[in-house]
Amino acid sequence: MKWKLDSAVDRHKESSYTFYLPSDHVLNQLKAGDLVKLIFMAEETLDNGYEGERMWVEILERNDSEFHGKLMNKPYYLESLQYGDLIHFNLIHICDTQLDDPYAVDMGYYLDKKVTVSNDVLSRNEFSLMLRFDPYDDSDLGWVFFSGHEEDDFNADANNFQFISVGKMLNIDDSILVFINDTVPCAYERDRETAKFVRMENYDWSIHE
Structure with missing residues (x-):
């Protein structure tokens, strides 16, 4: 199944108070070895309503806002993806990290x-x-x-x-x-x-x- 990366920035714009977007404070710290979460979207929605998977990617290389990484999850639905596949992505695709985000306090309030x-x-x-x-x-x-x-x-x-x-x-x-x-x-x-x-x-x- 073909896939593409979804824009976390666009999702946040549509639902600013319920869709978490890592702050610039966190994004600026990202380096090789860090894990980030990306949204892999199927180009066609399946009959069961499935649209995409959120999966962790390890950063291998960073060049300003561009990244190369390695997929660290085994996909459930996207058969064209495999654990360890190399992924090229941009800052706009990152929907989560494993770094502490001091600016995420408000988001917790909005959700809780x-x-x-x-x-x-x-x-x-x-x-x-x-x-x-x-x-x-x-x-x-x-x-x-x-x-x-x-x-x-x-x-x-x-x-x-x-x-x-x-x-x-x-x-x-x-x-x-x-x-x-x-x-x-x-x-x-x-x-x-x-x-x-x-x-x-x-x-x-x-x-x-």
Whole structure:
């Protein structure tokens, strides 16, 4: 099966808060002998939905942003690749390393901290109302996101909501970062004219009792 290397940079641009990209601090340190992880993509998607494999490559030689390395994993699906194959790649292809990354702390927060979101938000890929309640546990930020199109019957069914990483919401709109740690309870609604979120000072919390 033919393959190509995927761009980790492009993936990060598409999902900045959920797809980790090694920082320049780490990338600048890479040298021969270090291990890096690359995404090997099949040129054609298999019937089972398989698209690619993430595998470790040992750096043999570095020339600025260009690298030569040796594949250190045995592929499960890509039969045209073998353990020990020589791989030419670029900085843009590196999605992980074995070096400590001091700038990865925020990424851990975005993936570990959770919020509740309606399925309608995920379907539309947008939201217009966000409420903050007391968190259930240490992982819960207490936020609940709505598209603004949900009906009462929809909201009454817990199956219409999911508990997901806050990073997924930030991928949709990261303007909410400025008040993500606001006091509990609080409510914000998107202004139709400016598209910015505005705090609702007189929100009726009794409807959630």
